[in-house]
Amino acid sequence: xxxxxxxxxxxxxxxxxxxxxxxxxxxxxxxxxxxxxxxxxxxxxxxxxxxxxxxxxxxxxxxxxxxxxxxxxxxxxxxxxxxxxxxxxxxxxxxxxxxxxxxxxxxxxxxxxxxxxxxxxxxxxxxxxxxxxxxxxxxxxxxxxxxxxxxxxxxxxxxxxxxxxxxxxxxxxxxxxxxxxxxxxxxxxxxxxxxxxxxxxxxxxxxxxxxxxxxxxxxxxxxxxxxxxxxxxxx
Amino acid sequence: xxxxxxxxxxxxxxxxxxxxxxxxxxxxxxxxxxxxxxxxxxxxxxxxxxxxxxxxxxxxxxxxxxxxxxxxxxxxxxxxxxxxxxxxxxxxxxxxxxxxxxxxxxxxxxxxxxxxxxxxxxxxxxxxxxxxxxxxxxxxxxxxxxxxxxxxxxxxxxxxxxxxxxxxxxxxxxxxxxxxxxxxxxxxxxxxxxxxxxxxxxxxxxxxxxxxxxxxxxxxxxxxxxxxxxxxxxxxxxxxxxxxxxxxxxxxxxxxxxxxxxxxxxxxxxxxxxxxxxxxxxxxxxxx
Numbered sequence: 007x008x009x010x011x012x013x014x015x016x017x018x019x020x021x022x023x024x025x026x027x028x029x030x031x032x033x034x035x036x037x038x039x040x041x042x043x044x045x046x047x048x049x050x051x052x053x054x055x056x057x058x059x060x061x062x063x064x065x066x067x068x069x070x071x072x073x074x075x076x077x078x079x080x081x082x083x084x085x086x087x088x089x090x091x092x093x094x095x096x097x098x099x100x101x102x103x104x105x106x107x108x109x110x111x112x113x114x115x116x117x118x119x120x121x122x123x124x125x126x127x128x129x130x131x132x133x134x135x136x137x138x139x140x141x142x143x144x145x146x147x148x149x150x151x152x153x154x155x156x157x158x159x160x161x162x163x164x165x166x167x168x169x170x171x172x173x174x175x176x177x178x179x180x181x182x183x184x185x186x187x188x189x190x191x192x193x194x195x196x197x198x199x200x201x202x203x204x205x206x207x208x209x210x211x212x213x214x215x216x217x218x219x220x221x222x223x224x225x226x227x228x229x230x231x232x233x234x235x236x237x238x239x240x241x
Numbered sequence: 242x243x244x245x246x247x248x249x250x251x252x253x254x255x256x257x258x259x260x261x262x263x264x265x266x267x268x269x270x271x272x273x274x275x276x277x278x279x280x281x282x283x284x285x286x287x288x289x290x291x292x293x294x295x296x297x298x299x300x301x302x303x304x305x306x307x308x309x310x311x312x313x314x315x316x317x318x319x320x321x322x323x324x325x326x327x328x329x330x331x332x333x334x335x336x337x338x339x340x341x342x343x344x345x346x347x348x349x350x351x352x353x354x355x356x357x358x359x360x361x362x363x364x365x366x367x368x369x370x371x372x373x374x375x376x377x378x379x380x381x382x383x384x385x386x387x388x389x390x391x392x393x394x395x396x397x398x399x400x401x402x403x404x405x406x407x408x409x410x411x412x413x414x415x416x417x418x419x420x421x422x423x424x425x426x427x428x429x430x431x432x433x434x435x436x437x438x439x440x441x442x443x444x445x446x447x448x449x450x451x452x453x454x455x456x457x458x459x460x461x462x463x464x465x466x467x468x469x470x471x472x473x474x475x476x477x478x479x480x481x482x483x484x485x486x487x488x489x490x491x492x493x494x495x496x497x498x499x500x501x502x503x504x505x506x507x508x509x510x511x512x513x514x515x516x517x518x519x520x521x522x523x524x525x526x527x528x529x
Contacts, residue, residue, distance in 0.1 A: 056423060082425035090423065096416040099409070107413045110406065111425035156424060 009034035009160060009191045010055065015064035017054045024050040026215040028064070032160075032208075037186045038193045039206035039223075043235055046212040048195040049091055052162045056088045057081050068160065083111045087158035091165045091195075093149040095137035102133040104148055108155030115157025116188070122151035125181050143174035150178065154185065161185060163194045167201055179205055199231055213237050243376045248499035249492055250378060256471075256491030257388030258453065260484040262446035263468035264395060265439030271478030272415045272435040273329060275336050279344035280443060280468060281461030286347050287313060287447030288456055292360055302362045302448055309444045317440025318433040325436060326429050344461060351458035362451035387449045392484065394442060399480050411435060415478075470513040476523025485524055489516070 010032035018024040024047045032038050040048050053059040055066055057078040066073050073081060096104050105119055123130045126147040132140065137148060146166060153161060163182065167175040175198075183205065186192040196202040203209060203223035211219040211234040219226065219234040262284060269275045277283075287309050291302040328335035370382040402408035411431050414421040418428040450456060450464065467490060474489050475482025490509050497508030516524065 058419065058422070077427070078422035079425045079427045082423060088423050090420060094417055094420040094423075096413045096420070098416055099412055103409050103412070106406075107409045107421075107426075108424050110410055152424065 009036075009069065010193070011065075011067040011070075012051075012055075013065050013067075015051075015054060015066065016062040017050060017059045017064070018062070019050075019060065023062070024059075024215050025054065028215065028217060030210060030217060032191060032193055034191055035186075035189055036191060036208055037183075037206045038191075039202035039209045040193065040195045040212060041197070041199055041202050041209060041231070041235065042212035043237075044197075045214075047215040048212055049164055050215075051212070052088055052164050052193070052195055055081075055160075055162060056086055082156060083113070085113060085157070085159035086162070087153035087156050087160070088162040089146075089149045089153045089164060089166070091168070093142075093145045095140070095145055095148055095152070097136070097138040099137055100133065101129055101135055101137055101140070101148055104137050105133075105151050105155050108152035111156050113157040117154045117157050119155075122154055125154075125184070126151055128177075143170050143178075146170060146174075146178060147181075150181070158190060160191045160193070163192070165195055165197065167196065167198050175201065199228075199235065203228075203231070211235060243378060244499055245496065246376065247378045248495045250374075250380060251384070252492030252495035253488050254380070254384035254388050254491070255495060256484075256488030257384070257391040258446070258449055258487070259467050259471045259490055260487030261387065261391035261394065261449065262443065262464060263471040263483050263487060264391075264398065264442045264446075264480065266465075266468050267472045267475075267478065267480060267483040268398070268435055269439050270472065271480075272411055273418075273432050274333065275325060275329065275432075275436075276333060276340070277325075277439065278337060278340040278465065279347060279461070280340075280439070281463070281465030282344040282347040282351075283313075283440060283461075284443045284447040284450055284464055285456055285458065285461045286351065287444040288362060288451030289351055289355055289360070289458075291448055291451065292355075292362055295363065302364050302452065306445065306448050309447070310441045313444040314437040314441035318437040320440070321433040321436035322429065326432055329432070344465075348458050348461060355458060357457055357459075359455040359457050360451070361455045362448065364448070364452040368452065383449075383453060387453070390445065390449070391487070394445070395480050395484050398438070402480075407434070467509070470509065473523060474513055474516045476525040479523065479525045482523050482525035489524070 012028060012030040015025050015028040016023065040051060042048050050059055054061060057073065057076065068086060096107065105122055129144055129147050132144060140148065166178055179201065182192060194202065194205065207222055209221065209223050209226060210217050211231060213234060219230060266277065266280050269277055290309050291305045294300040294305040295302055324339065325336060328339050367383050371379040372382065373379050402412060410426045414426055414428045414431040421428055471486040471490050472483055475486025489512060493512035494505040494509040498505035
């Protein structure tokens with residue numbers, strides 16, 4: 007069953023078009039990785055799914071329902087959660103309030119404050135601290151935790167590993183794998199090909215706003231991925 | 242000495258009124274960086290509405306207050322959703338122009354309807370009653386009530402912001418509206434709610450402004466100036482700061498007047514400028 011279905015998507019910001027006739031299927035319960043160079047349109051793709059990008063044509067369906075022009079907060083209420091690039095925690099709120107505000111939609115499910123703190127033990131001692139005083143890894147954990155608090159069906163993660171130490175990235179991906187195993191559809195945007203192929207069961211490579219290569223990581227040659235990534239012709 | 246002490250006490254009480262009036266300004270700026278230049282005129286409009294209700298159907302301003310507050314909150318929500326939300330963006334100028342214009346419209350409608358005559362709300366004997374303190378100091382019951390109401394309102398608002406789901410959502414929206422949408426918060430609705438609170442509290446301020454001193458259709462801008470000074474002295478976007486700022490402004494006015502009659506307004510502005518010079522972020526640091 008297809009969970010996210012994107013057809014003929016043309017989208018961008020103002021005059022600038024970032025995605026061209028893009029088609030993409032994400033199966034329910036799958037782990038999908040979107041890879042590609044800077045400016046390939048990966049983040050725009052995720053922002054399109056949550057409704058924060060101007061869509062010119064094409065459709066985005068979740069569970070068969072066309073999202074149309076529905077606004078971002080409604081999509082969150084429907085179970086789509088995005089961990090944005092750069093984490094974007096609420097700077098003046100405490101870690102606890104950042105997590106609690108993540109549950110604003112009141113969607114039922116297994117995730118609550120305790121469950122998130124169990125999954126990310128490193129932030130448990132920090133719950134009373136203001137979010138702007140945290141380290142990069144701590145912020146990323148809180149950002150993922152905040153998204154989980156909404157008990158999403160679809161978890162979209164943008165550049166989880168950017169700027170973080172490898173050991174922390176490993177911990178975060180282990181937690182994300184647990185979330186996926188519990189049945190949540192997970193889509194990660196990742197620049198780190200090794201990390202992406204290790205995590206995902208389907209990889210899509212974006213180049214200049216188009217999908218140029220798709221498949222399970224085991225069936226894709228690393229050289230093909232590299233070529234697609236950097237825009238060298240794929241045989 | 243007791244004269245000076247008396248002036249300080251009267252200043253604190255006056256500060257309560259400034260703080261009450263400035264609460265809505267502080268909240269609107271803190272949540273959406275929105276500057277409402279019609280805020281003073283709205284307080285005066287509320288005072289006139291209560292004046293009319295007592296003149297036409299004989300309803301005491303105290304009874305009219307809850308109606309004006311609730312009506313004001315509804316109008317505030319609607320105005321934000323229909324008008325002010327369209328002005329929000331990187332550039333603060335559209336909001337400033339729209340509210341400047343709104344203020345002029347309100348002033349002229351009031352002038353048309355009520356003429357330039359100075360009016361005063363009749364709130365009963367509380368105006369003349371006072372409590373005597375040792376040292377020959379007497380504290381007027383109405384100013385004391387105003388300070389109590391201002392403090393209770395600010396504390397209640399602070400508690401709501403800090404501990405409720407709505408308050409968290411409002412603070413999150415103030416920090417980063419785009420990300421607030423991602424967690425399911427309708428930012429436009431939050432802005433509407435903030436403006437509902439602003440209009441509601443300014444209606445309360447209107448009752449007290451209109452009963453403490455006489456007022457006319459053009460009294461709004463002066464009030465607005467004091468309100469802004471209170472907000473900036475305390476620290477933009479901080480509610481505690483607004484209470485403190487109102488009191489600093491009130492005390493500097495009454496103390497200066499005690500030292501030399503007629504210097505109150507200038508002293509208030511000088512205190513404001515001194516704070517801007519020495520602590521440009523206000524006495525209390527703002528939330529963000």
